[in-house]
Amino acid sequence: MTGRLAGRTAVIVGGGQTPGATTGNGRAVALLFAREGAQVLVVDRDLDSAEETAELVRQEGGTATAHRADITVESDCAAILDAALASLGHIDILHNNVGIVPAGRTEDLPADSWRRGFEVNLTGMWMTCKYLLPHMRERGSGAIVNISSMAGLLAGGETIAYTTSKAAVHSMTRSLALEYAPHGVRVNCVAPGMMDTPMGVDAVARAGGVDRAEVAARRAAMVPMGHQGTSQDVANAALFLASDEAAFITGAILAVDGGFTLRSHHV
Structure with missing residues (x-):
């Protein structure tokens, strides 16, 4: 590794992992950031899962601490700041990785599912930013x-709650980028496509009662490059945006999708 985050600290929200699943984005990011020199705080609502990620970091010689937080609970988001300052001293990077996929057509989708989708995918992300941004602003970076x-x-048909909440994340990212650019804080977004991750493949296979390999093959066939991406592809993009190599980039929405959005008009 090249030490691109040497001397940095990073809070990885959603850094745990579904038991028995392939490596997801949050864990991959925590491991890569640590390999590149960052001290990390792994945050997840499942403390055991967060601790497992932290232990993997430590086994590779990195520095990591685990912390439990449910980002839909405002007091938990506020406590992330205290935990980060206690374990890291200061915060250079915040990585937000939590998300769910509410499914259903508009006329069939329960209002509670709509609200839950926005609560997890958007509001929780906004609250982690709300509580960590003042620290970054005071540091000027x-x-x-x-x-x-x-x-x-x-556009989304039977995933309208998901697509709408994710579009809102893009808008929020750009708004935060504009608001905090004068204070030396950059805010960017990675938009993964068809990824071979627990949310992308395992959950779909379980919901449909079909073989995981079948789901993976079907998804791969939809990608112009002919294969799905991996959590490592997402981690590499996140590393770039978090590093000094992206020092003049803010408000960007970086698609990591093998060209999927170049020819598709719905999901």
Whole structure:
């Protein structure tokens, strides 16, 4: 590794992992950031999962601490700041990775599912930013990377709650970028496409009662490059946006999708 985050500290929200699933985006980011020299605080609503990620970092010689927080609870988001300052001393990077996929056509979708989608995908992300941004502003520096989805760049039929909430994440990212640019804080977004991750493949396979390999093959066939991406592709994009290599980039929505959004008009 090249030490692109040497001396930096990073809060990875959603850094745990679904038990028994392939490596997801949050864990991949935590591991890569640590390999590049960052000290990390791994935040997840499942403390055991967060601790597992932190232990993987430590096994590789990195520095990591685990912290439990449910980002839909405002007091938990406020406590992330205290935990980060206690374990890291200061905060250079905030990585927001939590998301769910409410599914259903408009006429069938329960209002509670709509609200829950926005609560997790948008409001929780906004609250982590709300409580960590003042610290970054006072320091005059910082980088925030929000994980969204290519769904936010497309129209959604039976995923209207998901696509709409992700489009809102894009708008929020740009608004935060504009608001905090004068204070030296950059805010960008990664929009993954068809990824071979627990949310992208495992959850779909379980919901449909079909083989995981079948779901993976179907998704791969939809991508112009002919294959799905991986959590490492997302982590690499997040590393770039968090590093000094992106020092003059803010408000960007970076699609990591193998060209999917170049020819698709709905998801």
